[in-house]
Amino acid sequence: MKIEREKVPHLLKLIWQRRSIRRFSEQPVDREAILLCLEAARWAPSAENVQPWRFLVIDDPPIKQKFAEAVFSGIYFPSRFAQQAPVLILVLAELDILANRIGKQIQGVAYYLLDIGMAGEHLVLQAEELGLSTCWIGWFNLKKARKFFAIPRKYKIISLLALGYAAKRPPRSPQKRSLSEIAWFNEMGKSCPEISDFELNFHPDDSLQAKAKSNGQEKIND
Ligand SMILES: Cc1cc2nc3c(=O)[nH]c(=O)nc-3n(C[C@H](O)[C@H](O)[C@H](O)COP(=O)(O)O)c2cc1C
Numbered sequence: 019m020k021i022e023r024e025k026v027p028h029l030l031k032l033i034w035q036r037r038s039i040r041r042f043s044e045q046p047v048d049r050e051a052i053l054l055c056l057e058a059a060r061w062a063p064s065a066e067n068v069q070p071w072r073f074l075v076i077d078d079p080p081i082k083q084k085f086a087e088a089v090f091s092g093i094y095f096p097s098r099f100a101q102q103a104p105v106l107i108l109v110l111a112e113l114d115i116l117a118n119r120i121g122k123q124i125q126g127v128a129y130y131l132l133d134i135g136m137a138g139e140h141l142v143l144q145a146e147e148l149g150l151s152t153c154w155i156g157w158f159n160l161k162k163a164r165k166f167f168a169i170p171r172k173y174k175i176i177s178l179l180a181l182g183y184a185a186k187r188p189p190r191s192p193q194k195r196s197l198s199e200i201a202w203f204n205e206m207g208k209s210c211p212e213i214s215d216f217e218l219n220f221h222p223d224d225s226l227q228a229k230a231k232s233n234g235q236e237k238i239n240d
Pocket residue numbers: 036037038039040097153154155156157158177192
């Protein structure tokens with residue numbers, strides 16, 4: 019199956035371009051851009067349409083500084099890089115919604131996590147389209163985060179998102195599993211003949227490098 023590079027859909031190009039960014043410039047992010055990202059999150063699908071996501075945006079520099087000192091201390095020090103990002107977003111789930119509890123009990127699936135992952139990724143991709151960069155951060159002190167903002171127990175803290183303009187981008191695509199490893203057709207473990215051609219034609223490295231260059235960003239190793 020021959021797929022022409024010019025026909026790569028815009029969304030797929032954005033998805034290829036997105037990387038977890040761990041070096042941010044000091045350039046602030048205006049509220050309008052933040053709101054566009056949150057608006058993208060708001061339109062995510064969710065089980066029973068319960069929309070369990072809540073976002074606590076931290077864009078006031080002194081508050082962000084104090085928060086970062088609290089949540090990235092001790093064993094969480096490796097996440098300190100996120101302090102440079104002009105915006106941190108605490109991603110919360112509101113748990114006192116019946117549908118979430120039933121889903122977990124009957125199906126054994128915590129659908130709210132799925133919902134929140136989707137909303138978060140909408141946010142991330144909208145940010146990418148606006149020329150912003152992001153990094154999901156799970157490694158931070160949850161107890162201190164709760165205490166810092168006096169977050170009531172009915173909200174579960176799921177993750178943090180760092181948001182800002184990239185100062186440096188990693189030089190290479192991250193190692194991603196191949197399509198044939200992750201996708202099967204009509205039978206467990208069964209590939210389809212089009213996959214190998216598809217993979218040969220669709221390697222995103224060149225476009226990523228070109229994009230990084232055109233942004234004038236330095237390249238770094240992760
Ligand atoms: C739920 C979640 C939590 C993550 N937590 C961290 C983290 O605490 N620190 C970090 O540097 N990266 C974190 N990451 C980023 C991953 O390391 C990254 O997505 C992965 O290495 C693939 O790289 P890519 O995002 O550039 O494709 C997290 C990603 C996700 C989805």
